[in-house]
Structure formats: structure tokens, C-alpha cells
Amino acid sequence: MNPSERIDQQIAALNDWRGHMMTRLRKxxxxxxxxxxxxxxxxxxxxxxxxxxxxxxxxxxxxxxNFFQGAFLEDPQKLFNAGLDAKKTRAIDFREGHTVDESALKDLIRAAVAHNSGGKRG
Structure with missing residues (x-):
């Protein structure tokens, strides 16, 4: 089974709000x-x-x-709400009913990719 199929399987096993949230975050x-x-x-x-x-x-x-290099990313929208004391990582804990700022989250993901490639946040 390839990784995408494993992720599909995990999401399918979550038959509550968590499955919907994982689908949304993946998208x-x-x-x-x-x-x-x-x-x-x-x-x-x-x-x-x-x-x-x-x-x-x-x-x-x-x-x-979890963002593996989150400590090195700017977070102007203050999305990180977990693991704030870790040396490298930062995380966002989503709970049932949590509103997702899609634009800010995409910006954070792009910043993480840019960090990996040695570029600046675009």
C-alpha cells in the first residue's frame, strides 16, 4: 500500500470530526x-x-x-498553539469546532517549504 492509500485508510477509520478535519488539512x-x-x-x-x-x-x-522546522518560521497569524517551547518544531492542535484560517495555514505551509529549500517566505 502506498503512502497516499495509507492516509486514505487512516482518514476512513476516523468516522467523526477528526476524519473531516484531516481531509480538510490534507487538501x-x-x-x-x-x-x-x-x-x-x-x-x-x-x-x-x-x-x-x-x-x-x-x-x-x-x-x-506538526511543522518539523516550525521554530524557524514566522507565524504572524499566531496559528501555532502547541509545542511552543520545542527547539525546532511547532504544532497546531485542532479541536472539534475549530475554525481553520485557510489562507494563513497555506502561507505557513509555503513558508515551511521555502525554509527547506533555503528560500525566503514568498
Whole structure:
């Protein structure tokens, strides 16, 4: 089974708001960077582009979107709300009913990709 199929399988197994949120986040990730690669690592959905960009995992009360180089990214919209003391990573915990700022999230994803490629945020 390829990584995209594993992610499909994980989403299908989440028959509550978490499955809908993972579907939405996946769509935004793919829209933000059409060249991003879906991977399956550590039993988790992971996206990479010239290095690890982000991972999305399902937990009992949250969907966690972890940015592997998040500490190095500007976050003007203050999306990061978890892992704020980590040396490299930052995360966004989404809870049931959470409103997603799609534009700001796409900007953050693009900034993570730019960071990996040594470029500046566009």
C-alpha cells in the first residue's frame, strides 16, 4: 500500500470530526504546494518537499499538525498553539469546532517549504 492509500485508510477509520478535519488539512497542504510528497512515517501522515514539512496525526481530542522546522518560521497569524517551547518544531492542535484560517495555514505551509529549500517566505 502506498503512502497516499495509507492516509486514505487512516482518514476512513476516523468516522467523526477528526476524519473531516484531516481531509480538510490534507487538501490545504496539497493546494499550498502541488509538488509536496505524501509519505507515511511513524504510523503518521507526513508531507515533505526537500525535507520534512509537516505531519498530521489524530489523537483522542485533537488533530495535531506538526511543522518539523516550525521554530524557524514566522507565524504572524499566531496559528501555532502547541509545542511552543520545542527547539525546532511547532504544532497546531485542532479541536472539534475549530475554525481553520485557510489562507494563513497555506502561507505557513509555503513558508515551511521555502525554509527547506533555503528560500525566503514568498
Amino acid at each position: 490545504l497542504i496539497l493546494e499550498a504546494d502541488p509538488d509536496i510528497t505524501e509519505e507515511w512515517k511513524w504510523e503518521t501522515a507526513v508531507w515533505s518537499h526537500q525535507g520534512l514539512v509537516c505531519a498530521v496525526g489524530a489523537f483522542k481530542q485533537t488533530i495535531k499538525m
